[in-house]
Amino acid sequence: MxxxxxxxxxxxxxxxxxxxxxxxxxxxxxxxxxxxIPDKQTLLFEIMQAHMEELLTARAELDAPADPVQALEQFTRFHIRFHSNRPDEVFIAYMELRNLTPENFAAIEAMRRTYEDQLTEILVAGVAAGHFRLAEPRVTTMALIAMLTGVNTWFREEGRLSLDEVEGIYLDMVRRTVAA
Amino acid sequence: MxxxxxxxxxxxxxxxxxxxxxxxxxxxxxxxxxxxIPDKQTLLFEIMQAHMEELLTARAELDAPADPVQALEQFTRFHIRFHSNRPDEVFIAYMELRNLTPENFAAIEAMRRTYEDQLTEILVAGVAAGHFRLAEPRVTTMALIAMLTGVNTWFREEGRLSLDEVEGIYLDMVRRTVAA
DNA sequence: GTCTATATTGAGATAGAC
DNA sequence: GTCTATCTCAATATAGAC
Missing domain, CATH: 1.10.10 (Arc Repressor Mutant, subunit A)
Incomplete structure (x- = not known):
């Protein structure tokens, strides 16, 4: 159902x-x-909640990276792969937020924020270690996530580029964006 | 109305x-x-059509840039400013595509493609002139537009950063992404 | 050109038989 | 646990008075 x-x-x-x-x-x-389900609202919330929980769980199961550079590569590849595998859920999670009740909205937003914070931490650690150079970790976080999630708007399994190739291209752009 | x-x-x-x-x-x-209006569908279409026409018209009225580097800066600043000034229209133009009839959808998509092609052309010209280095102009186009439009998801007029500052930060990221 | 009134359709949700 | 039947409400769109 x-x-x-x-x-x-x-x-x-x-x-x-x-x-x-x-x-x-x-x-x-x-x-x-x-x-x-008790009502339609609950159905929507459960779909979104399950998606966000899967996202956070899958992230938590990854191996610990050796340094911020590897952490950034891991995050980039993970984000593209996870999201491109779930186009419906991603679409819903971004488009239907306005149809959640305030309490349900707050719960989903908190999980999204948790995920975003993981990238921000990678960026801050990379700057501290001298690997990255960027003025606004929070702005860069939002910019990179928007860029990576955007893969879903155009990538097609049957297209010219494989997902592996796409990952490589985006990884290159991400690295340049934050390079010291 | x-x-x-x-x-x-x-x-x-x-x-x-x-x-x-x-x-x-x-x-x-x-x-x-x-x-x-004859029906509700027409109302949606006219809102989207007016938005896309404004976008293409506003672009066409800009001064001709001297070279691809300036063209990229002009595009970046224009995109952020135009879209952040019209959050409702941008949201609708991206979220309600699925509620258009097939003919109306095709019309809006064609205009969006025209706009995207303008960035692709800048990138290709910049590569040819040795200013930029990138493997896939079309992929880079989609990545940059997603990144720039993403400003709308977090930017607030009352926030810490002014729109001018945000433009500068994103321009820096765009330049790095395509730098030779 | 806007109103009231309405035709028609379908929505979310519930009751009670089986 | 699923069905049919139904309550109540609201949707798009139209007709015709003013």
């Missing part, structure tokens, strides 16, 4: 997807969905 | 905004809106 909802919401938007359509996709009647 | 629709759609999403709410914002009844 959550899988069906994810696909439909990513394609049409949360407000445009009715419980009836989700039920039809699953192969049941609308009433049956309410055995699993 | 279009102004009211823009504000509401940016905040709640196209599907979540009813003609009644737009009418209430304007101060009339819902039926009266249909003297100005």
């Amino acid at each position: 959550r899988e069906a909802a994810r696909r439909l919401i990513a394609r049409h938007g949360f407000a445009a997807v009715s419980m009836r359509k989700i039920a039809a996709e699953v192969g049941v009647q609308a009433g049956a969905l309410y055995n699993y | 279009r102004e009211a629709a823009r504000r509401l759609i940016a905040r709640h999403g196209f599907a979540a905004v009813s003609m009644r709410k737009i009418a209430a914002e304007v101060g009339v009844q819902a039926g009266a809106l249909y003297n100005y």
Whole structure:
């Protein structure tokens, strides 16, 4: 059910997807969905929450990098790979924030902030160690994440470039952006 | 009316905004809106179309830059300034593409592609002149535009940094990304 | 050109049979 | 645990009075 909802919401938007359509996709009647969720809002929140938790968990499972330079490479490759593998979830996580209740919004935002802070810490450590040069770690964090997430807007599995090649190209741009 | 629709759609999403709410914002009844547009879809399309036309017109009115290096600076500053001045329109133009009919979608996409091509041309010319070094002009175009548009997700007029300062920081990152 | 009124459709959610 | 049936509300769009 959550899988069906994810696909439909990513394609049409949360407000445009009715419980009836989700039920039809699953192969049941609308009433049956309410055995699993109390309301539509909860469904959206759970999709976003699961996505953000997967993101933070997957990051936590990576090997500890030797230095900030390796940490930056690891972050870059991880971000591109994780997000390009989940276009629907990423789309929803960015587009449907406004459809969350204030409490649910705050919870998702806190997780996103936690993730962003990991890149900021890498940048600050790299500057301290003399590997990187940048004036505003927070601005650079937002700029790099926007750049990397942007891969999702154009990358296609069947395209000319493989994801490995794309990772390499973006890694080069990231390194230049912060190089000492 | 279009102004009211823009504000509401940016905040709640196209599907979540009813003609009644737009009418209430304007101060009339819902039926009266249909003297100005044939249907809701046309309203969305006209908002997006007007935005893209303004974008292309504003670009066309800029002075011709002396070389690719200046062209890149001009593009960067223009992009940040134009988009940060119109957060609602930018949000709608990126988020509501899926709510356009196929014909309307194609029209908006063509205009967006025209704009992107302008940056690609600057990059290619800069490479040819030996100012820039980059492997994939099209990938770099998408990466830079994503990075620059990302300013809208965090920049606030009341914040610590002025828009001028932000422009300078992003210009530095853009230059590094393509530097020979 | 805007109003009221309405036709028609579909939304979220619930009740109760099975 | 899923169904049918339904409550209540609100949606887009139109008709016709003024």
